[in-house]
Amino acid sequence: MPIEVNGKTLETDEEGYLANLSDWSPEVAEAMAKADGQELTDAHWEVINFLREYYEEYQIAPAVRVLTKAIGKKLGADKGNSKYLYELFPYGPAKQACKYAGLPKPTGCV
Amino acid sequence: MAMLHTINKSPFERNSLDSCLRLARDGGSVLLIEDGVYAATKGTKVADKVTAAMGRMKFYVLGPDMKARGISEDKILDGIQVVDYGGFVDLVAEHDNVQSWL
Amino acid sequence: MSVKKFMYVNRKAPYGTIYALESLEVVLIGAAFEQDVSLAFVDDGVYQLMKGQDTSEVGMKNFSPTYNALGDYDVNKLYVEKESLEERGLTVDDLMPLTYEDENDDYKEKPSIRVVTSEELSAIMDEQDVVLSF
Numbered sequence: 001m002p003i004e005v006n007g008k009t010l011e012t013d014e015e016g017y018l019a020n021l022s023d024w025s026p027e028v029a030e031a032m033a034k035a036d037g038q039e040l041t042d043a044h045w046e047v048i049n050f051l052r053e054y055y056e057e058y059q060i061a062p063a064v065r066v067l068t069k070a071i072g073k074k075l076g077a078d079k080g081n082s083k084y085l086y087e088l089f090p091y092g093p094a095k096q097a098c099k100y101a102g103l104p105k106p107t108g109c110v
Numbered sequence: 111m112a113m114l115h116t117i118n119k120s121p122f123e124r125n126s127l128d129s130c131l132r133l134a135r136d137g138g139s140v141l142l143i144e145d146g147v148y149a150a151t152k153g154t155k156v157a158d159k160v161t162a163a164m165g166r167m168k169f170y171v172l173g174p175d176m177k178a179r180g181i182s183e184d185k186i187l188d189g190i191q192v193v194d195y196g197g198f199v200d201l202v203a204e205h206d207n208v209q210s211w212l
Numbered sequence: 213m214s215v216k217k218f219m220y221v222n223r224k225a226p227y228g229t230i231y232a233l234e235s236l237e238v239v240l241i242g243a244a245f246e247q248d249v250s251l252a253f254v255d256d257g258v259y260q261l262m263k264g265q266d267t268s269e270v271g272m273k274n275f276s277p278t279y280n281a282l283g284d285y286d287v288n289k290l291y292v293e294k295e296s297l298e299e300r301g302l303t304v305d306d307l308m309p310l311t312y313e314d315e316n317d318d319y320k321e322k323p324s325i326r327v328v329t330s331e332e333l334s335a336i337m338d339e340q341d342v343v344l345s346f
Contacts, residue, residue, distance in 0.1 A: 057280070058280055063244060066285060120228065122256055123224075123225075123256050144228050148225065151301055153301020153302075154299065154301045155299045177267075177269060178267040178270045179262060180263055182264065
């Protein structure tokens with residue numbers, strides 16, 4: 001089902017991931033989060049931006065184990081654990097954060 | 111009749127290059143595309159074979175397929191001309207017929 | 213579950229067929245099982261690791277940067293057969309300089325690619341519990 005952002009209709013797959021990476025803007029993340037009843041704080045954005053940078057460099061969305069480890073290294077051990085990430089993204093950090101970041105569903109994510 | 115031969119398979123995995131060189135007539139042209147571009151690179155075990163065939167046919171290689179595979183122009187055998195998609199179309203137009211070696 | 217030795221054997225060039233990309237995806241998925249994983253690159257498979265790949269003009273996804281992420285997935289043994297490189301006029305300098313951080317050695321960056329002879333690779337293959345071919 002497509003989503004409406006700033007009067008533009010953007011295509012998504014059946015799970016709500018953006019069909020075209022290039023359609024992404026911060027407003028897309030806000031709109032997706034709003035639909036989930038979730039507010040995006042700076043802490044959320046830290047993870048979303050991290051995912052976008054990771055994808056830019058490696059062309060994949062990282063598995064949750066890899067994400068946790070990498071976040072810990074970059075943003076500090078207090079953030080590099082699944083408790084912190086699940087509190088931010090209760091539907092699953094890799095899944096939900098990747099969706100807001102406009103990335104495809106992580107490879108190997110169930 | 112001048113024939114344009116296209117080869118899109120790696121010379122290390124299939125015998126498309128061998129069959130083409132065996133059956134193609136003098137004066138024709140060979141355009142290496144997709145995985146066929148590996149046949150155009152220097153220092154391979156098929157390089158001598160390709161160089162020998164240059165005496166009787168013209169050789170071309172498709173630039174975009176080289177770039178995709180990380181092959182820069184300095185790695186291409188002397189005597190092989192790099193063409194882009196426009197050049198591909200020109201070659202097809204200049205020849206009487208096209209034979210694809212798959 | 214005991215840790216088993218898994219080897220993925222890659223023998224195909226990257227863009228002409230789907231094997232290379234499929235293999236890479238299976239490796240990334242399989243990494244979740246935390247086994248002892250290694251990759252072998254033989255025959256045209258060595259072309260998967262060529263540096264400077266640029267697919268912008270062919271309309272395909274350039275998945276070569278993803279090999280750099282393998283270290284994050286604890287996949288850090290990439291065996292490249294020397295004979296396959298030589299037949300193709302290549303040396304290790306033509307390949308991407310892939311590295312991983314060694315957790316057991318103060319996170320030092322170390323090269324993931326190891327060029328091995330056919331005989332060495334043959335012995336490594338013989339040690340495996342599971343071999344998957346692409």
